[in-house]
Amino acid sequence: MSMLTPSGMGGKYRVTGNQYPRMRRPRRRGRVLAAMIAAVVVLGLFGWGALQLFHVFSGGDKGDTKANAAPQNSPSCKATAAPTPTGKPAPLPLxxxxxxxxxxxxxxxxxxxxxxxxxxxxxxxxxxxxxxxxxxxxxxxxxxxxxxxxxxxxxxxxxxxxxxxxxxxxxxxxxxxxxxxxxxxxxxxxxxxxxxxxxxxxxxxxxxxxxxxxx
Missing domain, CATH: 3.30.70.2390 (Alpha-Beta Plaits)
Structure with missing residues (x-):
């Protein structure tokens, strides 16, 4: 048994060598990755909201409104259906x-x-x-x-x-x-x-x- 082996430990728990092993907690990589993705999504939403506010207050919708609106003075013509001939004489005097x-x-x-x-x-x-x-x-x-x-x-x-x-x-x-x-x-x-x-x-x-x- 080595001097570095704690009392009562033997077999597969026997520690050999001149240094104690470093006991580390296992890393939770899944939580870290999820936190990073959430941070990216939040930053993206904030950026999109800021862009929309800037677009509204800078008057960016004016061009789209003019493009989509019908011209004020455009002609409004509606074709009239041609009458169906009746074959009867006109209501005129004889x-x-x-x-x-x-x-x-x-x-x-x-x-x-x-x-x-x-x-x-x-x-x-x-x-x-x-x-x-x-x-x-x-x-x-x-x-x-x-x-x-x-x-x-x-x-x-x-x-x-x-x-x-x-x-x-x-x-x-x-x-x-x-x-x-x-x-x-x-x-x-x-x-x-x-x-x-x-x-x-x-x-x-x-x-x-x-x-x-x-x-």
């Missing part, structure tokens, strides 16, 4: 309920009388015909210009079905339901009855108005 004056605004002679005669055959009431007054004489470029007051608007639209490419003009100062049909330089002939009937159906289902966009 030719017998339309009284009109036929005027020739072209340089071609006799056009007012021949047109008035044909319209009379189709049932329209022709009050008079002749050359167009000075404000319109040789100044109507389209096939026909149809003038009427507010009370004669429906009659004017009915007269317009007889001349393809005609334009209806409503004069708010005009009274009565009588219609003036000014034959223009673009006039060739009256629409045939079949085309006039199609024009009445189209007038029953007018194209939807164009959407108005707010600027």
């Amino acid at each position: 030719p017998g309920g339309v009284t009109m004056n036929v005027f020739n605004a072209t340089a071609k002679g006799g056009l007012a009388k021949s047109t008035a005669d044909e319209l009379a055959k189709r049932g329209f009431k022709v009050a008079k015909f002749g050359n167009a007054p000075d404000p319109y004489d040789k100044k109507v470029a389209q096939s026909a210009l149809i003038l009427a007051g507010p009370a004669g608007e429906a009659a004017a639209r009915e007269a317009g079905t007889q001349v393809a490419g005609s334009t209806v003009k409503i004069d708010p100062k005009r009274t009565g339901k009588t219609v003036d049909l000014m034959i223009g330089t673009g006039f060739v002939t009256l629409s045939n009855p079949a085309d006039a009937a199609k024009a009445r159906i189209a007038a029953a289902n007018p194209a939807p108005p164009k959407p108005v966009c707010a600027s």
Whole structure:
């Protein structure tokens, strides 16, 4: 037995040599590693929070807000669905309920009388015909210009079905339901009855108005 062996210890507990063995507690590496990971997570959270506070107080969200917000003055247009044709005549007066004056605004002679005669055959009431007054004489470029007051608007639209490419003009100062049909330089002939009937159906289902966009 060595001098370094404590009393009562022998066998496998025999200590040999000239020094006592150092008795150390086993290291708890798992706890140390967990503490290090927790410290890293806490520091990361603190850093992220500080970054968010800096972003808010420095006005960093202004650019994103402007990018995501819709422009204040952008047009807001909503398309209108086209009406479904019904195949029914337009709610216009019959030719017998339309009284009109036929005027020739072209340089071609006799056009007012021949047109008035044909319209009379189709049932329209022709009050008079002749050359167009000075404000319109040789100044109507389209096939026909149809003038009427507010009370004669429906009659004017009915007269317009007889001349393809005609334009209806409503004069708010005009009274009565009588219609003036000014034959223009673009006039060739009256629409045939079949085309006039199609024009009445189209007038029953007018194209939807164009959407108005707010600027």
